[in-house]
Amino acid sequence: MATVEYNKKEAFVRASLRDSIPRYKALLIRLCAVVISLIICAFLIYSITKINPLKVYQAMFEGAFGSVRRSWITVRDTMMLLCIAVGLAPAFKMKFWNTGAEGQILVGGITTAACMIYLKSLPTWLLFICMIVSSCVAGALWGLLPAFFKAKWNTNEILFTLMMNYVAIQLTSFFVALWENPYGSNTVGVINQTGHEGWLGYMFGDNMLFGQEYSLNVIIVMTLTVLMFVYLKYSKHGYEIAVIGDSQNTARYSGISVNKVIIRTMLISGAVCGLSGFLAVSGASHTISTSTAGGRGFTAIIVAWLAKFNTFTMIAISVLIVFLEKGAVEIASQYNLNDYVSSMITGIILFFILGSEFFIRYKLIFRKRNKEVQ
Amino acid sequence: MNNDVAVSMQNITKAFGTKVVANDDVSLDVKKGEILALLGENGSGKTTLMNMLSGIYHPDSGKIFVNSQEAVIRSPKDAYDLGIGMIHQHFKLVDIFTATENIALGMKKDVSGSNKEIAKGIKDICDRYGFDVDPNQKVYNMSVSQKQTLEIVKTLYRGANILILDEPTAVLTPQETEKLFSVLINMKKDGKSIIIITHKLNEVLAISDRVSILRKGKYICTIDTKEATVMSLTEAMVGQKVELNIERNNVKNKEERLIIEHLTCLNKYGTKALDDVTFTAYGGEILGIAGISGSGQKELLESISGLHPAEEGSSVIYVKPETKEKTQLIGKTVKQIRDLGVAMSFVPEDRLGMGLVATMGMADNMMLKSYKDNRFMFTSRRDSRKLAEKKKEELEVVTPSIYTAVKKLSGGNVQKVLVGREISSDPNLFLAAYAVRGLDINTSYTIYNLLNERKENGCAVIYVGEDLDVLLALCDRIIVLCAGKLNGIVDARTATKEEIGMMMTHLNEEGEEDGNS
Incomplete structure (x- = not known):
């Protein structure tokens, strides 16, 4: 017969759900996380390289904001990441896990590049309309397919959208081969290098808006950010998305056509991600390759989650992540460190920020010392 | 202590939170080689009590003896080590595994042996008790009854001498039930002790040796089945009538509001959840729906409100009070029904999962059904x-x-928010499922008053309830559902608890014949 001891001792520490937390406190916890992660990184850097960590951090800052040019590159990449995250926001708020941003960016990029190559003789305004519309439509279609299957047969959207990425990558390879320039280089090369047709920065000729190549990127993405915020928070569509995200049963009970909203929302999500493809090709690299998306479709998932789908918070998170990326590359080259060191630093900082969410949601209760029992 | 007692539970108390006492000082003996039926209404604490025996819960106070030795059961594994196994209502099987793999799962390697050995073990058990299990069949290919058989075999294979079955016949057809019973009798002959949780009186009488009755968490009595009758069991189960002070006015201006004819619908397993139900609800009265849970109450309300599809031949006609215009509701969606101007409100059983958006505040929840009323593309937060x-x-x-x-509010406040919203649209047809479940007395009375107010306004109220005292005190007429069939309509002012209790558990002869033809 098995006899079982009854353990009366309380656990040393247990976590309990917080009811609510004042905003400043939550901010403080996050700030602490960043500071602690920087300290730990400093120890790591010193133990491996014996370089003064403060200098390393200074190099990081220089990498991102060291010159006007560098600052604008940082801004450009931030906008790109933000745009994708804004695209993911409606789908994620609906608990539709769109992991297919990579693919949606690529197809948007392909159509943009196609317009730049084949339609460069069109008037500028018409060319841009073609590029923007086609990239949105391509991204939307890439989002529509998994949404349709989800609505109709309840397929798993995570796998479906993920697999659509690989289709998009293959498609991109095909077009890269088709548009190869110069012959044998296995790349498309910079499209329209001489005439700058279809380059977003040169939309108004050589007089760039505010004298900066990327000011239009900023305007487009910031507008989208505001619009998406309003759409999600105040529109009827946004309300429907929030209800479905909470409970599909409640949505059905209230008379919302769940399938319709899923498809509509994924069209929007895909279209914005497709537009990011337009920004990447027309507004940044002026070329197309399989690395045009460059994993940003996945990084944007982190951005969207950390921001809890609030598009304004996404701005800050995007800045942080791009800053880390740029800084890490800089220290890798400046101190001859391996690329992995920079990834490690980024990883540690993100780990702490994500980990701090636990302390925002839960409070720790330590076992009280109880002398009578002992 | 008596040597032929297999399990003895003594003075068991279990509370959830400070308000809900699921078991209050319950004592229970199970003898070796007997079938004990555990009988009680919904929420009487049967399953909680058994969960403590199988290691899922731990009692707040009280002792458990297994084979005359005190035992502390802290996990299902402890229970297995003591030879106690429970077959839950929801099967705990891995769909993509075969029968053998499911049995091997979770067992230590040296115990489980090779698949061949297990297959042989399964065969031995099957031969001994008359089970029919294909060791290589995948679970997803099995019928509900086969899955249940596998659960029982799994429990036996792990060496259980004391088996607990939680409402095993709820999912079975009559033929399958018979088969199960013959197996249970074989197991009893082999010296196993079996506890069967049920609220079907005919089954209690058919199979058990003794029957223990719980009511509202308290132990009532244990009767030898030989001496029990349907009447005596019903009385013990529902108890004496409790006088509730709920105000009830006479029905005024009674007029047809909802005419339901031949309503039939299927559950997700494809069997009939509602079977040819016909009745009329009138404005100005509260119509109660009584029945054991899962007798078709949920499907009834959901098919009226457009959430559950009905079979061909069903008809639900809504009569508009102002114009007497008749509208067929079957085949329409929630939105179509609302757009037709049917002033229907529905308080579903699942408050946070269906009636409300759990993560939103009261303000946003108020516009769940009216967010579209505002012009243009924005919602009106001010309203x-x-x-x-x-x-x-x-x-x-x-x-x-x-x-x-x-979701951060207490159950009573959640219900106030939900009922408050549903009443605010000034409905003339009001559906409510288990509207006071889990609520304290004061909040319950608030809800009763709100329902009475509706009735006074000429609204037709359909109230699905589980507490017979409340149904008898609040409603004007009561419909009793039994296994998806309408088993009778009684006048709540004259009916007795026993009468309704009988109708809930015993399909009348006429109905049974209908079902078989």
Whole structure:
């Protein structure tokens, strides 16, 4: 017969759900996380390289904001990441896990590049309309397919959208081969290098808006950010998305056509991600390759989650992540460190920020010392 | 202690939170080689009590003896080590595994042996008791009854001498039930002790040796089945009538509001959840629906409100009070029904999972059904905020603010928010499922008053309830459902608890014949 001891001792520490937390406190916890992660990184850097960590951090800052040019590159990449995250926001708020941003960016990029190559003789305004519309439509279609299957047969959207990425990558390879320039280089090369047709920065000729190549990127993405915020928070569509995200049963009970909203929302999500493809090709690299998306479709998932789908918070998170990326590359080259060191630093900082969410949601209760029992 | 007692539970008390006492000082003996039926209404604490025996819960106080030795059961594994196994209502099997793999799962390697050995073990058990299990069949290819058989075999294979079955016949056809019973009798002959949780009286009488009855968490009595009758069991189960002081006015201006004819619908397993139900609900009266849970109450309300599809031949006709215009509701969606101007409100059983958006505050929840009323593409927050403030005050909802997520509110306040919203649209057809479940007395009376107010306004109220005292005190007429069939309509002013209790558990002869033809 098995006899079982009854353990009366309380656990040393247990976590309990917080009811609510004042905003400043939550901010403080996050700030602490960043500071602690920087300290730990400093120890790591010193133990491996014996370089003064403060200098390393200074190099990081220089990498991102060291010159006007560098600052604008940082801004450009931030906008790109933000745009994708804004695209993911409606789908994620609906608990539709769109992991297919990579693919949606690529197809948007392909159509943009196609317009730049084949339609460069069109008037500028018409060319841009073609590029923007086609990239949105391509991204939307890439989002529509998994949404349709989800609505109709309840397929798993995570796998479906993920697999659509690989289709998009293959498609991109095909077009890269088709548009190869110069012959044998296995790349498309910079499209329209001489005439700058279809380059977003040169939309108004050589007089760039505010004298900066990327000011239009900023305007487009910031507008989208505001619009998406309003759409999600105040529109009827946004309300429907929030209800479905909470409970599909409640949505059905209230008379919302769940399938319709899923498809509509994924069209929007895909279209914005497709537009990011337009920004990447027309507004940044002026070329197309399989690395045009460059994993940003996945990084944007982190951005969207950390921001809890609030598009304004996404701005800050995007800045942080791009800053880390740029800084890490800089220290890798400046101190001859391996690329992995920079990834490690980024990883540690993100780990702490994500980990701090636990302390925002839960409070720790330590076992009280109880002398009578002992 | 008596040597032929297999399990003895003594003075067991278990509470959830401070309000809900699921078991209050319950004592129970199970003898070796007997079938004990555990009988009680919904929420009487049967399953909780058995969960403590199988290691899922731990009692707050009280002792458990297994084979005359005190035992502390802290996990299902402890229970298995003591030879106790429970077959739950929801099977715990891995769909993509075969029968053998499911049995091997979770067993230590040296115990489980090779698949061949297990297959042989399964065969031995099957031969001994008359089970029919294919060791290589995948679970997803099995019928509900086969899955249940596998669960029993799994429990036996792990060496259980004391088996607990939680409402095993709820999912079975009559033929399958018979087969199960013959197996149970074989197991009893082999010296196993079996506890069967049920609220079907005919089954209790058919198979058990003794029957123990729980009521509202308290132990009532144990009767030898030989001496029990349907009447005596019903009385023990429902108890004496409790006088509730719920005001009930006479029905005024009775007029047809909802005419239901031949309503039939299927559950997700494809069997009939509702079978040819016909009745009429009138404006100005409260119509109660009584029945054991899962007798078709949920499907009834959901098919009226457009959430559950009905079979061909079903008809639900809504009569508009102003114009007497008749509208067929079957085949229409929730939205279509609302657009037709049917002033229907529905308080579903699952408050946070269906009636409300759990993560939103009161304010946003108020516009769940009316968010589209505003012109243009934006919602009107001002209206919902005003309504939320008003309801908060009227119904004394305790919440830090109208923006606090409703899932953080207590059960009673959640229900106030839900009922408050549903009443605010001034419905003339009001459906409510288990509207006072889990609520304290004061909140319950608030809800009764709100329903009575509706009745006075000429609204037709359909109230699905589980507490017979409340149904008898609140309603004007009561419909009793039994296994998806309408088993009778009684006048709530003259009917007795026993009468309704009998109708809930015993399909009348006429109905049974109908079902078989």
